[in-house]
Amino acid sequence: MTETNTIVGSNVNTPRTSWPWSRDTLVQNMSYMPPEESEALLALFSWCADPRHPLTRDEAANRLGFSPETIYQLMSGKYRDPDTREAKRPSAAFLKAIKEFLSTESRRFMLGKNEMVETPTAKRIYTACDLARESQTVVFIWGPSHIGKTWAVERYYAPRNNHGKTIYCRMRAASGLMGMVRAMAEAAGISNKSNTPDLIRRIKNATTPNTLWILDEVHLLANTYRKGSFFGCMEVMREIYDETECGMVLIFTILDDVKAASQQELQQLWRRGVHKVPLPDMPTRGDVAAILKHHGLDFPDKGFKVTVKGVTDEPRECIRQQARFNGLKAITERIRYAYKMASKTGSEKITWENFMEAHFTMEKQATIQKDWD
Amino acid sequence: MITLSSPVADTARAVASYKHELLVKVMTAIVKKGLEHTYVFPGDLPEDIVEMEHRQGVTSNAWNTLRSLEIIEPLPPSFNNESLQIFGGRKQNKNPSAKLRWNIVYRLSNPSAAYAWARANNISLDKPDTKPAIQTELILV
Numbered sequence: 001m002t003e004t005n006t007i008v009g010s011n012v013n014t015p016r017t018s019w020p021w022s023r024d025t026l027v028q029n030m031s032y033m034p035p036e037e038s039e040a041l042l043a044l045f046s047w048c049a050d051p052r053h054p055l056t057r058d059e060a061a062n063r064l065g066f067s068p069e070t071i072y073q074l075m076s077g078k079y080r081d082p083d084t085r086e087a088k089r090p091s092a093a094f095l096k097a098i099k100e101f102l103s104t105e106s107r108r109f110m111l112g113k114n115e116m117v118e119t120p121t122a123k124r125i126y127t128a129c130d131l132a133r134e135s136q137t138v139v140f141i142w143g144p145s146h147i148g149k150t151w152a153v154e155r156y157y158a159p160r161n162n163h164g165k166t167i168y169c170r171m172r173a174a175s176g177l178m179g180m181v182r183a184m185a186e187a188a189g190i191s192n193k194s195n196t197p198d199l200i201r202r203i204k205n206a207t208t209p210n211t212l213w214i215l216d217e218v219h220l221l222a223n224t225y226r227k228g229s230f231f232g233c234m235e236v237m238r239e240i241y242d243e244t245e246c247g248m249v250l251i252f253t254i255l256d257d258v259k260a261a262s263q264q265e266l267q268q269l270w271r272r273g274v275h276k277v278p279l280p281d282m283p284t285r286g287d288v289a290a291i292l293k294h295h296g297l298d299f300p301d302k303g304f305k306v307t308v309k310g311v312t313d314e315p316r317e318c319i320r321q322q323a324r325f326n327g328l329k330a331i332t333e334r335i336r337y338a339y340k341m342a343s344k345t346g347s348e349k350i351t352w353e354n355f356m357e358a359h360f361t362m363e364k365q366a367t368i369q370k371d372w373d
Numbered sequence: 374m375i376t377l378s379s380p381v382a383d384t385a386r387a388v389a390s391y392k393h394e395l396l397v398k399v400m401t402a403i404v405k406k407g408l409e410h411t412y413v414f415p416g417d418l419p420e421d422i423v424e425m426e427h428r429q430g431v432t433s434n435a436w437n438t439l440r441s442l443e444i445i446e447p448l449p450p451s452f453n454n455e456s457l458q459i460f461g462g463r464k465q466n467k468n469p470s471a472k473l474r475w476n477i478v479y480r481l482s483n484p485s486a487a488y489a490w491a492r493a494n495n496i497s498l499d500k501p502d503t504k505p506a507i508q509t510e511l512i513l514v
Contacts, residue, residue, distance in 0.1 A: 015485055059488045062499060063408065108411040111480045112448035339451060348461065
């Protein structure tokens, strides 16, 4: 079954139009295949239809070393044995080619981007995602901003577990139910040009029990002018979960609205979330130590002092304060700046002197310099 | 598209006009390597891809042109990866005449644009081992 929606506009030769399906139609068309085979094809579709790294069907076929017609027939459910006319499954060589193609493409796409350091907090998040997938339940993860939640799922977990069954979706600010449904449809590779009930239906059709939905920044759904919109969004999530029995990870920065309604409006959803993963209210010592180690710095001992340009301070105290009040980004930005300081001296490695110099410079920038006095 | 600085653009234009065939040959080799691997750098190309007398102008402009077309992009200078032997976004070129120079490493940033460029130049980016199978039973002996 192919999409019959009319293409509006003149620019029809885009990579996306060469894939004339949505995820929900693909799930239906390939329902005769074992999950690992249909998931490989879904992963291929998701990768090539993603506007961040688009590829036409012909180009993907060229990379795989198979004909575009084979992909078309498989994805349309028309791949049949010429003699018996029975539905045929993709060959092992085809599946192997998809696996190799996706591995090369994803590694190339991430090459050169900032590396994700596996911190203890990130590992807790991976475990929570695995739990949701295995137990096919709703998992709540909540923790303050800038402790690495989004990086852990967006940059590490989702790309490494995207066998066509992990869908990462980030909620948009002040978007309400329509915005949530549209964001989920886009993440799943479904055209968002439809009304809300129809999109919800198609999202359900695109979701199988093997699917893991990772919904990030869910607390943003509460920032709408219409009272009760947040509960509406949560109930739609529950409905999708109930009807498909998929795994679902809900990530919040602020969980107050959910907790307050956990025994009232949201009791049904709250009780479905057997696994609840609260994250520490600031980056842990282990998190910071892992990041510092990655950059060749040992975690500073108590009393260890560094003097830069006549100013003396304790790196440990500086890191503790930044972790407490500003989060991980404040520390990683100081590390980035420290590399700049180190490169001025011709070194490729950073020292605590470089780190503290970066810290003092950034602190100075944050204060207003009065030049009249 | 990235606008090259005037001296670089002038040279690229001259090479594209006078040595177009050689330029496209090197660009094709870069794109093919870029598609096969996660990264591509001058050490991946055979040294004799063009004759010695044309090498410098043609190869450097092939990289510059692909970069300006946003088909390839250099890895950031802050990128280090010990297993890939890339440090500061550069990798040592082990080709004999490269004298162990540290060359910039690129990645194919837009495979779709690479295919569009290949189509515009009538070039096939097919893998060498993916020729269609011959139906041997119908061959007349």
